[in-house]
Amino acid sequence: MKPEDLPIGLFDSGVGGLTVMREVARLLPNENLVYLGDTARVPYGTRSGEAIRKYTWEATTFLLKEQIKLLIVACHTACSHSLEMLQEKCPVPVIGVVRSGLETLILHARGRRVAILGTPSTIGSGLYQKIIHQHDPQIQVFPVACPLFVPLIEERLFDHPATQLIADHYLHALRDQHIDAALLACTHYPLIRPIIQQAIGPKVILIEPAAAVAQETLQHLSLSNTLRQNKQPHLRFYVTDDPEKFRLIARHFFGSEVKKVHTANLFGED
Amino acid sequence: MKPEDLPIGLFDSGVGGLTVMREVARLLPNENLVYLGDTARVPYGTRSGEAIRKYTWEATTFLLKEQIKLLIVACHTACSHSLEMLQEKCPVPVIGVVRSGLETLILHARGRRVAILGTPSTIGSGLYQKIIHQHDPQIQVFPVACPLFVPLIEERLFDHPATQLIADHYLHALRDQHIDAALLACTHYPLIRPIIQQAIGPKVILIEPAAAVAQETLQHLSLSNTLRQNKQPHLRFYVTDDPEKFRLIARHFFGSEVKKVHTANLFGED
Numbered sequence: 001m002k003p004e005d006l007p008i009g010l011f012d013s014g015v016g017g018l019t020v021m022r023e024v025a026r027l028l029p030n031e032n033l034v035y036l037g038d039t040a041r042v043p044y045g046t047r048s049g050e051a052i053r054k055y056t057w058e059a060t061t062f063l064l065k066e067q068i069k070l071l072i073v074a075c076h077t078a079c080s081h082s083l084e085m086l087q088e089k090c091p092v093p094v095i096g097v098v099r100s101g102l103e104t105l106i107l108h109a110r111g112r113r114v115a116i117l118g119t120p121s122t123i124g125s126g127l128y129q130k131i132i133h134q135h136d137p138q139i140q141v142f143p144v145a146c147p148l149f150v151p152l153i154e155e156r157l158f159d160h161p162a163t164q165l166i167a168d169h170y171l172h173a174l175r176d177q178h179i180d181a182a183l184l185a186c187t188h189y190p191l192i193r194p195i196i197q198q199a200i201g202p203k204v205i206l207i208e209p210a211a212a213v214a215q216e217t218l219q220h221l222s223l224s225n226t227l228r229q230n231k232q233p234h235l236r237f238y239v240t241d242d243p244e245k246f247r248l249i250a251r252h253f254f255g256s257e258v259k260k261v262h263t264a265n266l267f268g269e270d
Numbered sequence: 271m272k273p274e275d276l277p278i279g280l281f282d283s284g285v286g287g288l289t290v291m292r293e294v295a296r297l298l299p300n301e302n303l304v305y306l307g308d309t310a311r312v313p314y315g316t317r318s319g320e321a322i323r324k325y326t327w328e329a330t331t332f333l334l335k336e337q338i339k340l341l342i343v344a345c346h347t348a349c350s351h352s353l354e355m356l357q358e359k360c361p362v363p364v365i366g367v368v369r370s371g372l373e374t375l376i377l378h379a380r381g382r383r384v385a386i387l388g389t390p391s392t393i394g395s396g397l398y399q400k401i402i403h404q405h406d407p408q409i410q411v412f413p414v415a416c417p418l419f420v421p422l423i424e425e426r427l428f429d430h431p432a433t434q435l436i437a438d439h440y441l442h443a444l445r446d447q448h449i450d451a452a453l454l455a456c457t458h459y460p461l462i463r464p465i466i467q468q469a470i471g472p473k474v475i476l477i478e479p480a481a482a483v484a485q486e487t488l489q490h491l492s493l494s495n496t497l498r499q500n501k502q503p504h505l506r507f508y509v510t511d512d513p514e515k516f517r518l519i520a521r522h523f524f525g526s527e528v529k530k531v532h533t534a535n536l537f538g539e540d
Contacts, residue, residue: 040321041311241317
């Protein structure tokens with residue numbers, strides 16, 4: 001197989017990473033893509049850093065056996081805890097959702113006040129706060145953990161009044177803080193973007209990292225001469241628990257129907 | 271060690287089983303108890319039967335090494351999928367939350383119309399429906415999956431308006447069904463009992479299995495002459511992820527402070 005025909009691997013704890021895959025497929029419509037959702041152990045957002053690093057390495061090992069040419073960590077929680085380890089241990093280039101989103105966020109921090117919305121584990125890792133301050137110590141960061149957003153979205157309550165109440169519960173304190181921009185630091189959150197916008201206030205710019213990740217991937221493949229062009233792509237989906245459940249919800253995240261989903265067994269991969 | 275001094279083991283996917291442990295400790299205040307919460311893989315409620323049986327067996331193996339004299343499966347999801355397997359493979363007696371709760375429920379089914387509220391996996395297993403119909407084929411069963419109750423409770427939104435809205439969302443269709451009684455078939459649900467009562471209607475009797483489980487345990491230990499009496503009990507708590515997070519929320523479920531929590535490693539137990 002030619003190097004450009006090798007697939008790009010995308011990994012997420014569940015279904016959320018499909019919002020990233022959607023952007024990658026849009027910008028790079030000829031690339032072969034292989035997606036792995038660790039649905040047997042979702043959500044990662046409430047787990048310890050140690051557990052998350054172990055699971056992420058098992059997933060990476062699985063994708064490396066699929067001969068990927070590049071790995072996208074399409075999960076903020078996994079990325080927050082594992083990106084450095086992966087960039088050290090992984091034999092192929094690794095792109096994570098964390099840095100891509102942050103660069104866009106910092107661009108929009110005119111008043112130097114930004115919010116990070118994520119899972120408890122992403123927020124607890126402190127990684128976003130650290131990177132922003134390395135970049136510009138003047139920026140004031142307001143990190144907010146929103147643990148119920150993922151289960152509400154997985155229940156498809158995208159515009160239910162309860163989802164609005166929960167968004168108000170998490171975000172009302174931010175309304176007096178004159179935030180410039182907020183990063184949606186979880187791949188699920190774009191699905192309730194209007195509700196988040198209403199809760200956080202209309203003037204706050206909401207940043208989704210998916211488009212930036214796709215852009216970075218394009219750049220990397222161009223520079224390394226491994227861009228695949230003028231060919232039909234092959235898309236492959238793996239999950240670690242019930243494929244049918246994933247298939248049914250996937251279209252909300254991926255934007256079109258996902259026809260076939262395979263089962264992956266990660267246990268004992270290392 | 272004397273047979274009566276061996277501990278009773280309790281197993282749950284997370285923190286919910288503590289509502290059962292609380293009842294057992296109340297009724298059997300001299301018993302040594304050892305609790306295991308598989309917090310690294312909670313929630314079980316959205317996983318496949320196969321995954322749940324694997325996790326439950328790993329947990330059982332861990333508790334057997336603690337030399338338990340009796341096992342209480344304090345998790346409806348685990349119980350729905352694994353009770354038969356455990357009763358076959360486990361060398362000590364096994365008491366599960368499923369049958370204990372159902373007997374009380376059937377007692378209250380005067381108009382022969384009952385509801386079962388549980389996680390998607392518990393409801394999907396069909397076990398409750400099957401056992402009720404074996405008992406009395408005339409009883410009409412209304413099973414309702416309530417996937418957001420556990421995350422809302424773990425966020426401690428016990429009386430938040432969003433929790434009421436979600437309860438209405440799941441239960442409003444039951445209000446016209448003239449239900450006699452509803453089983454809270456998840457050990458988390460007792461913590462939002464008033465909200466469930468309001469959503470389902472004031473006339474419906476809500477059944478919690480924990481008291482029945484404690485009663486059954488007392489009966490079993492009396493009959494086998496292994497009741498521990500007039501001694502201080504020793505309580506031990508294990509979890510598979512962050513002990514501190516468990517410790518902080520545990521008091522809501524157990525009714526008093528949990529001082530020390532240990533970490534258990536289940537991987538590779540079989």
